[in-house]
Amino acid sequence: MAEKQTRIEHDFLGEMEIPNDVYYGVQTLRAVENFRITDIPISIEPKMMKALGYVKKAAAMANMDLGVLPGEIGDAILKACDAVIAGELDGQFVVDAVQGGAGTSTNMNANEVIANKALEILGHEKGRYDIIHPNNHINCSQSTNDAYPTAFRTALLLIIPKLTDAMTSLSGAFREKAGEFSDVLKMGRTQLQDAVPMTLGQEFGAFATTIAEDVERLKTVKELFYEVNLGATAIGTGINAPSGYRALAVDYLAQLTSLPMKSSADLIEATWDTGAYVQLSGVLRRIAVKLSKICNDLRLLSSGPRAGFNEINLPKMQPGSSIMPGKVNPVIPEVVNQIAFKVIGMDVTVTLASEAGQLQLNVMEPVIAFDLFVMLEMLQRGCRVLESKCIRGITANRERCMELVLGSIGIVTALNPIIGYEASAAIAKEALETGRSVHDLALEKGLIDKEKLEEIFSVKNLMNPKFFRK
Incomplete structure (x- = not known):
């Protein structure tokens, strides 16, 4: 049969x-x-x-x-x-x-x-x-209204370490490049205009620091999810749950997960409150914004190769055009930019869904869960891809970096304490108009002796500037 x-x-x-x-x-x-x-x-x-x-x-x-x-x-x-x-x-x-x-x-x-x-x-x-x-x-002894959010919070506690690990590794990759590039002198820029010299190592070290900062933010927000409303049942009153169930269930959950789970002090509030999700979403938005900024910088610094900054080389991952032979695009930073845009948009969804809670329950938790899971996964994957397919393979164009420093107007700033702002501004203006170097004009005008000028404009001093008096 x-x-x-x-x-x-x-x-x-x-x-x-x-x-x-x-x-x-x-x-x-x-x-x-x-x-x-x-x-x-x-x-x-x-x-x-x-x-x-x-x-x-x-x-x-x-x-x-x-x-x-x-x-x-x-x-x-x-x-x-x-x-x-x-x-x-x-x-x-x-x-x-x-x-x-x-x-x-x-x-x-x-x-x-x-x-x-x-x-x-x-x-x-x-x-x-x-x-x-x-x-x-x-x-x-349960309701969706306590079992579901407890599972959601537990899942977040299991997922967040994946992102912190990926970010820690990415920060480490930037830190290694900072050491590798510690002797590469380059121009710093503000508002996309020449500013003052720095090292490429300092630039990459700052990338490492900003990512490491948000690893700590994630660890802090993670603490919020140890508190659960298991035992609250429908609205927090514990209806249909036997005496002693709440404490036992939370204790068993802690044992099973090896996480320090604890019961919320106010189960009525805990059943409708979504503040922890908003806070996590905000941290993820902050991470996305920073990653996108870094990727913007990488794209600018590698722009060219002949008609751009061309200070660094990104690994060549794939042909960049169906019509322009030889073109290679910064596809890895580009995809991380797009991840960031998606995360920022999802943060808006989480915010609106959290605000939409009414009375004793927020019915919008499924979309909050979906978006937070996607945000965490996309950011984790983005960090891994950025590290393995981009950061680890970056090289510096040392000669190009030095050429831009020596040809820059911005290095005149180092003369301010010696010849004053007005004289420095006059030299900068003439250098721009004539195409001559700041070094030659300062020496020609007799505003500073050659030995002092050479010391100020030495690679050693431009990398680690000290204060000079008149």
Whole structure:
């Protein structure tokens, strides 16, 4: 006799036919049909599936301790949760990442998958909810409104280190280049105009510093996500959760994740508050802005090669034109610029979605989760690509850098303390009009003796300027 290809499941809206080879059920299928929005399933971020497994397992362990969940059923649920945590069932999490319902579809997707996996473990057919029920057993002592945000926060705690590691490595790559370029004299620029000399090493060292600063910002904001509202159930009052459940569930979650999870002091506030997401989003926007600025600089410094700054060479990654032979474009900085633009736009979405919370719940958390997951992943990948395919391979055009310094008007600034601003300005103007060097004009006019001038304009002093008196 042929095995049945489908099974019938029902909810209070009616019956639906479910493919027999899937672990999700009727409520998940309704969500799939309702939310064809991005065609990106929630499993796009596997850490969220792992986090859901942790939350459901912690809840089951607490319920078993309190005698709310029978031992045999509870043991099967724990094993099913382990399968989710291990990523074995990621393909069963099929609801769209952007969904109505404050995450209920995601929560029920997890409840149904775990219920049917637990039924299978006990030797029963999928859909036998009279034995293990998605709501009665898997969702026991929970609501979407505490299980979903707790899983979301747990997932963020699992994901953020990926970005901090990538940024730390990128900062280190810039720091190595700073050492390599420490003796390359070049012109600094303000408002795209010549300013005063510096070293290319100092420029790259500043890139390293600014990225390292935001690693610390990420570590600080991460602390906000250790506080969860598990046990709050629907709105923070803990309705339907037995006495002692809240503390037990959070303790078990901490043990399972090896993270210092703790219960929110005010569960009413914690159930609707999304301030931590706004703060994380703001830090990610700050990182994006800084990375984009650095990439703008890299594109400018490598511009040319004949008609631009041409102070550095970026690795040649691919031909740059379908019509201009020999053209090579700065494609890696360009793609990181675009990542930054996307992150900045998503920060606006997170802000608006957080503001849109009403009364005891913010129903917009799914889009906040989707955007934060995408922001974190794109920034992490952008940092890795920028480091491996661009920064590590940058070389300096030393002669070009020195040529621009010696031909610059900006070095006249070093004469201010000796000959004064007015005389320095007059020399700068004449140098611009005649094309002659600042060095020659200062010497010709007798404003400074040759020995002092040579000392001021020496490479050693221009790299590490000291103060000269008249």
